[in-house]
Amino acid sequence: MAIGRRPGAYVCGIDAAMDVIGGKWKVLILWVLHERPHRFGALRRAVPGVTEKVLAAQLRELEADGIVHREEYDEVPPRVEYSLTARGETLNEALGPLGAWGRENLLGGATASHGVPGLVGQEAAR
Amino acid sequence: MAIGRRPGAYVCGIDAAMDVIGGKWKVLILWVLHERPHRFGALRRAVPGVTEKVLAAQLRELEADGIVHREEYDEVPPRVEYSLTARGETLNEALGPLGAWGRENLLGGATASHGVPGLVGQEAAR
DNA sequence: CTGTATCCATAGCGATACTG
DNA sequence: CAGTATCGCTATGGATACAG
Numbered sequence: 001m002a003i004g005r006r007p008g009a010y011v012c013g014i015d016a017a018m019d020v021i022g023g024k025w026k027v028l029i030l031w032v033l034h035e036r037p038h039r040f041g042a043l044r045r046a047v048p049g050v051t052e053k054v055l056a057a058q059l060r061e062l063e064a065d066g067i068v069h070r071e072e073y074d075e076v077p078p079r080v081e082y083s084l085t086a087r088g089e090t091l092n093e094a095l096g097p098l099g100a101w102g103r104e105n106l107l108g109g110a111t112a113s114h115g116v117p118g119l120v121g122q123e124a125a126r
Numbered sequence: 127m128a129i130g131r132r133p134g135a136y137v138c139g140i141d142a143a144m145d146v147i148g149g150k151w152k153v154l155i156l157w158v159l160h161e162r163p164h165r166f167g168a169l170r171r172a173v174p175g176v177t178e179k180v181l182a183a184q185l186r187e188l189e190a191d192g193i194v195h196r197e198e199y200d201e202v203p204p205r206v207e208y209s210l211t212a213r214g215e216t217l218n219e220a221l222g223p224l225g226a227w228g229r230e231n232l233l234g235g236a237t238a239s240h241g242v243p244g245l246v247g248q249e250a251a252r
Numbered sequence: 253c254t255g256t257a258t259c260c261a262t263a264g265c266g267a268t269a270c271t272g
Numbered sequence: 273c274a275g276t277a278t279c280g281c282t283a284t285g286g287a288t289a290c291a292g
Contacts, residue, residue: 013228014153014221020232022148024285027140040254051286056255066231077253078292087231094227095140101220102139105192105213106146150265166274177266182275203273204272 020065020091023058025050027095030084033068034092037083067091146191146217149184151176153221156210159194160218163209193217 010016021027025047032038032046044055059082062068067088073079084092136142147153151173158164158172170181185208188194193214199205210218 010228010233011154012157013225013230013233014157015228016232017224017228018147018153020228021144027144028137031138031140051288052255053257053287054285057285072254078255080254090231091227094223097220097223098143099139101217102136102141102143102146104139105216106142107136107139177268178275179267179277180265183264198274204275206274 017091017094020062020067021095023061025054025058026062029055029058029062030067030088030092030095033082033084033088037071037081039079039081043082062088143217143220146188146193147221149187151180151184152188155181155184155188156193156214156218156221159208159210159214163197163207165205165207169208188214 010019021030028047028050029043032043038046040055040059043059044050044052047055050058059068059070063070066085069083069085069088071081071083073081136145147156154173154176155169158169164172166181166185169185170176170178173181176184185194185196189196192211195209195211195214197207197209199207
């Protein structure tokens, strides 16, 4: 409990989880952050097509749900680093089978993995 | 491949899968159909709050994606039965860990399971 | 560099009525 | 019974400009 934006409105764990990862870019953000922490600008470049406003909004929601950690350094120029929390890591692992299903059934097994431990490489390095 | 509504637009298996289960009611439909086939009206009653139009639309998409099978019986009164395909069953299984994550992290482990084989009971019978 | 503010486009969803 | 048609709302997301 304590997280999720519609407390008490879920009929099973799946739709609760869907609420957390339902944003258009969230699984991509998860995918990128799983490899290593990113700052805002790097994240924006790593998630092609997202605008600043939307990226900021999705990060806020993921932060509110305890998935990502936001570390603000009081420097100049400003620096903010985003990383996965422990809960974010477990969510990423729970997403593994779904990613495998998608690769096998939707992509023909041709594309990069989704950060399942032991399968992720340097694809998202950039 | 051959399924998914944005062929070639995915960066990893996860967002491809998200496209398939992204509708507001789709995971619920999956949950209900996993237990046993349902006809349209029964499905509508089993998924509380959905309207006919939206239910029909989501079923069409799931059918186009090869997740559900639509069996039309030429009787009077008309009868149509919806069931999961083999691909739908594997998708349901791939959703298992995510549902477990949601129950543990969002619901406190209090709610019914999502049809993970061996865990589903009569909760969705209704 | 890391955001917020403003405005706008659209997709998805919902209610109701109607048809084969 | 099993849908389709029509209408419209609202939430999400996108583009651009501006701020700390």
